[in-house]
Amino acid sequence: MSQWSQVQQLEIKFLEQVDQFYDDNFPMEIRHLLAQWIESQDWEAAANNEAMAMILLQNLIIQVDDQLDRVSQEKNLLLIHNLKRVRKLLQGKYHGNPMHIAVIISNCLREERRILAAASMPVQGPLEKSLQNSVVSERQRNVEHKVSAIKNSAQMTDQDVKYLEDLQEEFDFRYKTIQSLEQNDKNSALIKQEMLALQAMLNTLDYKRKEVLGKIGRVIHEIDMLMSNMLTEELLDWKRRQQIACIGGPLHGGLDQLQNCFTLLAESLFQVRRQLEKLDELLTRLTYDGDPIPVQRPQLLEKVNFLLYNLFRNSFVVERQPCMPTHPQRPMVLKTLIQFTVKLRLLIKLPELNYQIRVKATIDNNRRFVLCGTHVKAMNMDESANGSLSVEFRHLQPKEMKTSAGSKGNEGPHMVTEELHSISFETQVCLYGLTINLETSSLPVVMISNVSQLPNAWASIIWYNLSTNDPQNLSFFNNPPAATLSQLLEVLSWQFSSYVGRGLNSEQLNMLAEKLMGQQVSYNDYQLSWAKFCKEHLPGKSFTFWVWLEAILDLIKKHILPLWIDGYVMGFVSKEKERILLKDKTPGTFLLRFSESNLGGITFTWVDQLENGDVTFHSVEPYNKGRLAALPFADILRDYKVIMADNVPENPLKYLYPDIPKDKAFGKHYSCQPNEVSKPSDGGGKGYVPSVFIPVSKILNDSTEPHSPSDLLPMSPSVYAVLREHLSPTAIETAVSCKLSSS
Numbered sequence: 001m002s003q004w005s006q007v008q009q010l011e012i013k014f015l016e017q018v019d020q021f022y023d024d025n026f027p028m029e030i031r032h033l034l035a036q037w038i039e040s041q042d043w044e045a046a047a048n049n050e051a052m053a054m055i056l057l058q059n060l061i062i063q064v065d066d067q068l069d070r071v072s073q074e075k076n077l078l079l080i081h082n083l084k085r086v087r088k089l090l091q092g093k094y095h096g097n098p099m100h101i102a103v104i105i106s107n108c109l110r111e112e113r114r115i116l117a118a119a120s121m122p123v124q125g126p127l128e129k130s131l132q133n134s135v136v137s138e139r140q141r142n143v144e145h146k147v148s149a150i151k152n153s154a155q156m157t158d159q160d161v162k163y164l165e166d167l168q169e170e171f172d173f174r175y176k177t178i179q180s181l182e183q184n185d186k187n188s189a190l191i192k193q194e195m196l197a198l199q200a201m202l203n204t205l206d207y208k209r210k211e212v213l214g215k216i217g218r219v220i221h222e223i224d225m226l227m228s229n230m231l232t233e234e235l236l237d238w239k240r241r242q243q244i245a246c247i248g249g250p251l252h253g254g255l256d257q258l259q260n261c262f263t264l265l266a267e268s269l270f271q272v273r274r275q276l277e278k279l280d281e282l283l284t285r286l287t288y289d290g291d292p293i294p295v296q297r298p299q300l301l302e303k304v305n306f307l308l309y310n311l312f313r314n315s316f317v318v319e320r321q322p323c324m325p326t327h328p329q330r331p332m333v334l335k336t337l338i339q340f341t342v343k344l345r346l347l348i349k350l351p352e353l354n355y356q357i358r359v360k361a362t363i364d365n366n367r368r369f370v371l372c373g374t375h376v377k378a379m380n381m382d383e384s385a386n387g388s389l390s391v392e393f394r395h396l397q398p399k400e401m402k403t404s405a406g407s408k409g410n411e412g413p414h415m416v417t418e419e420l421h422s423i424s425f426e427t428q429v430c431l432y433g434l435t436i437n438l439e440t441s442s443l444p445v446v447m448i449s450n451v452s453q454l455p456n457a458w459a460s461i462i463w464y465n466l467s468t469n470d471p472q473n474l475s476f477f478n479n480p481p482a483a484t485l486s487q488l489l490e491v492l493s494w495q496f497s498s499y500v501g502r503g504l505n506s507e508q509l510n511m512l513a514e515k516l517m518g519q520q521v522s523y524n525d526y527q528l529s530w531a532k533f534c535k536e537h538l539p540g541k542s543f544t545f546w547v548w549l550e551a552i553l554d555l556i557k558k559h560i561l562p563l564w565i566d567g568y569v570m571g572f573v574s575k576e577k578e579r580i581l582l583k584d585k586t587p588g589t590f591l592l593r594f595s596e597s598n599l600g601g602i603t604f605t606w607v608d609q610l611e612n613g614d615v616t617f618h619s620v621e622p623y624n625k626g627r628l629a630a631l632p633f634a635d636i637l638r639d640y641k642v643i644m645a646d647n648v649p650e651n652p653l654k655y656l657y658p659d660i661p662k663d664k665a666f667g668k669h670y671s672c673q674p675n676e677v678s679k680p681s682d683g684g685g686k687g688y689v690p691s692v693f694i695p696v697s698k699i700l701n702d703s704t705e706p707h708s709p710s711d712l713l714p715m716s717p718s719v720y721a722v723l724r725e726h727l728s729p730t731a732i733e734t735a736v737s738c739k740l741s742s743s
Contacts, residue, residue: 004035007112014119017250021111023386026104027089029082033067034060043109046102048326053098060101061090097394103325110329113501113565114494118250127244127466127490140257143230147261150222154268157215161275164208168282171201202288212279213296216272220303223265227311231265234258235314236469243443243465246321246331248494255319255345259388262315262347269308270432276301309436312429315347316438319390322423322445329499332445333457336400339373342442344425345390346379352431355380359391359427363398364474369421369447372397379427396423398447417456418477420444420464443471455550459534466491482527489513492549500556501565508572515596516545543599551600559628560602568592568656568665569602575619581657582607583615588654595622602628604637606652618642618652631695634669637662640695 007018022028031038046053064087071079094101175198178191238254276297283293320343323331334340344359357379363369373395384390423442428435444464446457460477466488467481489509497503504512515538517526534546541548552571556564563569569592573581582589587609595601601622608616620640623633641649656665 002035003039003109003112003116004031006116010115010119014115017115018112021108025093026101026108027082027086029079030060030064030086031108034063037063038105039109043102043106047099047106047328050099053102057090057094057098057101061087064090099325100394103328107328110498110501114248114498117497117501117503127249127487139230140234140254143226143234143261144257146222146226146230147264150219150226151264151268153215153219153222154271157212157219157275158271160208160212160215161278164205164212165278165282167201167205167208168286171198171205172285174198174201205286206288206290206292209279209282210292212275213292213300216275216300217296219268219272220300220307223269223307224303227265227307227314231261232314234261235317239317239471240469242321243469246443247462247465247491248329248498249491255317255347256386256388259345259347259349262311263349266308266311266315266348266350269304269311273301273304273308273432276304305434308434312346312348312436313438316425316427316440317345317347318425318440318442319343319345319388320392322396322442327454330454330458330461332443332461333454334398334445334447335451335454336369336398336447336449337372339395339397341392341394342396342423343390343392344379344440345384345388346438349381349387349389350431351381353379353389353429354382357389357427357429359425361393361396362424362426364422364424367401369398369400371423372399400447400449417446417448417453417460419446420460420474420476421447422472422474441472444474444476455547456534458550459546462491462495463530463533477530480530482529483533485513485517485526485528488528488533495549495553496556499553500561502567504572508570511572511574511577512549514574541597548596548599552594555594555600555602555625555628559625560633562669563592563634563666566665568660570657571602575605578605579617582617585657586655586659588652589657589659590653590655591657598622598624600624602633604653608652632669632671634666635671636695637666638670 007015010018019028022031041056041059042052043056046056064083068080068083068087071083090101174194178194178198234254235258238258241250241254244250279293279297283291283297287294320341321331322334322340322342324334324338324340326338327333342361346353346357355378358376359379361371361375363371374393375396377391377393379389379391381387381389383392422444424439425441426437426439428437430436444461446460448454448457463480463483464473464476467483468476470476489504489512492512493503493509516528516532532545534544537543538545538548556569560569564571570578571592571594573591573593574596578591578593581591582605585607587607590604590606592602592604595603601624603620603622605617605619608618610616623636628636637653638651640651640653642652643649653662656662
């Protein structure tokens, strides 16, 4: 089943998450129509290779053309229209930057895998629950409702101001008419009656002026209260969700809703400002003793301007945090002299501001680093698919300045990866006589000078964003706080779901908890130190917990990804636990686990039964990335042989734990079917005998420990057949014997 088919079967709450990241940059119609083809391409590699990205873009356009021909024959007018629009988008937007579409599609596929992994997890973790509680959802609905009510109130006040303006014009006309009469006429009874009517009209004007000012004051008060409470909380919640999403958590939505709220409030405030200006015009034409306009208007205008300043300042946000396109799953880790991207948005979307706001990017003021590349750009509504007022910097590079002695700063792996920096942005908004200076900053970033520092730098990013919602605590690692173990384990599961497409279950997380804190630990409220996570070596090992885990992630990503996604790699299980699991199983039952003593190693253990009925276990020496680069792991499991003393070689692996036939589990991942055995005389290409690698191990009769290593021997099936015909099992055993070691 394709990944897209699995996505379509998700519950509605997960489908809503999928809907959030498909937009006009990569329309969902194309994802749906070209599902199989899209999933068969290596978009992640293309994201770092411009030539490959250009080829994939051209092939994507060809695929769209093929679909267009098909739907044209079916006369599907709507789909024809959409496909033509998509084709124009692909040719126009990405022709000059094909790597950008590769990054977008790679990210979409990765997010799909993360959501599928989250959907397969039976229980949400504490962090995810806190981000999706009903109180937050209720507040979002309340904010939207109040903003809509405020907008309606401001519009109704417009009508009141217009009525007041009409009333004053009538008063002006009648007053000037009386003033133009001769003195004798003014003493007539009719004129006196008209003067009384004019006085009544003035009283009405006074009442309406006070009423309008009261309504304006109430609108301003409602906006003030909304901004001070619920809207501020909504913005802080969005920023917290963004932090969590950056370290692998659930996608953060809601920015479009916030933009709608900010924009409506800004429109309402400018509308109120115009109403106050209209009252000032009316004041210049008519005033009187006790007139409320000269008393109340200045205070109200000052409050409106104050609210506009605050609204604009809060609306300037980093929509997408700094990230190197080469490492999309590791945002906020920046390598010197490598380009990174960052996107900002002004949540107040007014047409008057399009291309009028120029944003300048700088790095923090310690003068150790500078930004190279285009660091000043104008915000516009044309580059974003949803028409938001935004700007994306795509060609910024951090460069380290030399010290006065001519040498660079301290680039030791520990100092660099715990030193936090900030990318700052500033601009100025000039609108309707207001000038507002805006500033914002990225979340703290870690600078590295060598890619080998990336794992520890990413650990710093994880720890910071897990432990604090303070967006600018650059001295955080001077005294890093402990983290709740239950939340840390949830974040570690996210590393697997976001990076390799499948999160960790409760049993796997329990094993990690034991590795961090010891046996039988209750980790719900346990506090884990930063040093324990990333700086102190594991007991008896030469590496830290994080380095060990990062090596496993790298192993999965590069060598056993399909097996991991299918759920066939138990992975995190101790030697003691695996024996408990296997001891009552059918001989030949095996499981796959990650090595605890070798970085980036995977091994398999199987159960066997001796002639006397005793159970024994055998573990192969862990396979590392060097050996897996030579032979796919699924093929190793298929072809693996052991040679027991006085026995012919045989494959001991029969059932994947608990009882899945091996070929049923791994058959679709075999690179090819085993070759038919042929003798040397049969010949191969150019007279050579076809050959394959076969992993072979030797197990001694008196061995009851799982200590059988595996050395890959270049032995073809035909050669092996001939050996069996001409040599005894003992001779074969001697030929393939190898050293013993534990896993």
